[in-house]
Amino acid sequence: MLARIGHIAYNTYREAVRDRVLYNLVFFALLLVGSTPLFGQISIGLERIVLVNLGLTSISIFGTVIAIFIGIGLVSKEIERKTLYTVLSRPVQRWEFLLGKYFGLAGTLAVNTFFMAIGFFAALFYLNHAFGRTDSQLLVAIYFIVLQFLIITAITLLFSSFSSPLLSALFAFALFFIGNFADDLRGLAGILKGAQHWLVMGLSYVVPNFGAMNVISQVAHEQAVSGALILQNSIYALFYATAALSAAIVIFERRNLK
Numbered sequence: 573m574l575a576r577i578g579h580i581a582y583n584t585y586r587e588a589v590r591d592r593v594l595y596n597l598v599f600f601a602l603l604l605v606g607s608t609p610l611f612g613q614i615s616i617g618l619e620r621i622v623l624v625n626l627g628l629t630s631i632s633i634f635g636t637v638i639a640i641f642i643g644i645g646l647v648s649k650e651i652e653r654k655t656l657y658t659v660l661s662r663p664v665q666r667w668e669f670l671l672g673k674y675f676g677l678a679g680t681l682a683v684n685t686f687f688m689a690i691g692f693f694a695a696l697f698y699l700n701h702a703f704g705r706t707d708s709q710l711l712v713a714i715y716f717i718v719l720q721f722l723i724i725t726a727i728t729l730l731f732s733s734f735s736s737p738l739l740s741a742l743f744a745f746a747l748f749f750i751g752n753f754a755d756d757l758r759g760l761a762g763i764l765k766g767a768q769h770w771l772v773m774g775l776s777y778v779v780p781n782f783g784a785m786n787v788i789s790q791v792a793h794e795q796a797v798s799g800a801l802i803l804q805n806s807i808y809a810l811f812y813a814t815a816a817l818s819a820a821i822v823i824f825e826r827r828n829l830k
Contacts, residue, residue, distance in 0.1 A: 576663075580672025581679065588642050588680040619699055624710065624792035627692040631685060632717045632788075639681055639721050640744045643728030644737040646673040647824070667821040674729055674817060681721045689714050706794040712802060716785040719809035723780050724748055726816035733824040750775075751782035780812055 647670075693710075697703065727747055731740035750757070757776035764772055785805050787797050 576668050577672045577675065580669060581674075581676035584646065584673050584676025585679050588677060620696075621792045623696060623699055625788055627695060628710070628713055628717065628788045628791075631688045631692065631714065632720065632786075634688070635681055635685055635717065635721050636724055636748055638684065639677065639725045640728050640741055640748075642680070643677055643725055644732050644740040644744070646677065646729065647732045648737050666825050670729060670733070670817070670821055670824055674725060677725050678722055681725065682718060685714065685718055685721070706791075706796075709791040709794070709797055712797045713787050713791045715802075716787060716805055719805055720780075720782055720785050722813050723782075723809055723816070726813040726820070727780070730816045730820040730823070733820040734827060747779055748782065751780040752786065753783060754779055754781040755783050781808065784808070 693703075696707065696710075724744060724747075728740060728744045731743045735743065754776050757772055757779075760772055762769075784801075787801075790797065
């Protein structure tokens with residue numbers, strides 16, 4: 573079982589790495605992260621804040637775009653090429669196929685985040701000529717960004733298990749956008765009454781709470797991130813990604829592929 577999942581994951585990783593869209597996005601992200609010291613010169617004394625905000629935001633946005641645009645084709649491309657039928661004709665279960673695709677794309681995102689982080693820290697070193705003690709908090713922010721990638725990848729696979737690539741992309745981007753305002757939705761629910769209150773409150777708990785994982789502004793101002801928040805976000809990402817993947821597997825198992 574693990575060998576089959578690992579083989580599918582490796583093939584998915586190789587296909588994603590060869591994708592021109594992936595190379596273009598990573599190159600553009602590295603270029604943007606590397607050019608942040610130039611933007612910092614506009615605001616004297618705020619160079620680090622500008623660098624951290626723009627650099628980490630670039631990693632987050634471009635990583636999310638990679639996760640969605642590659643994720644929406646993980647299932648549909650296999651069906652269009654009819655390679656899925658060849659894979660499933662072997663002793664490979666549908667859930668093994670989905671898990672292999674998920675881990676393959678997750679590994680791709682982890683590798684690309686690593687290289688974008690290297691570009692970011694190189695720009696930071698160029699700006700400050702040294703690393704400070706508070707710079708370790710930047711690793712926490714990057715870790716939270718990776719957790720977001722794991723969740724959005726699972727969500728994209730969920731939508732692609734039953735919908736077209738275009739609709740899957742729209743749904744995934746919508747959830748990513750709304751998820752960054754999950755706390756605001758709960759605040760809005762507090763001033764509503766009746767059915768509207770429960771509808772908005774329920775929506776705020778269904779969408780992924782990406783806002784809790786966004787500590788970019790906090791680390792940019794050299795504020796520490798609590799260990800409790802790290803643990804909370806880690807557990808939350810694990811459970812949310814697992815729930816989304818489980819739903820994707822249930823739907824894909826029942827899907828008529830003919």
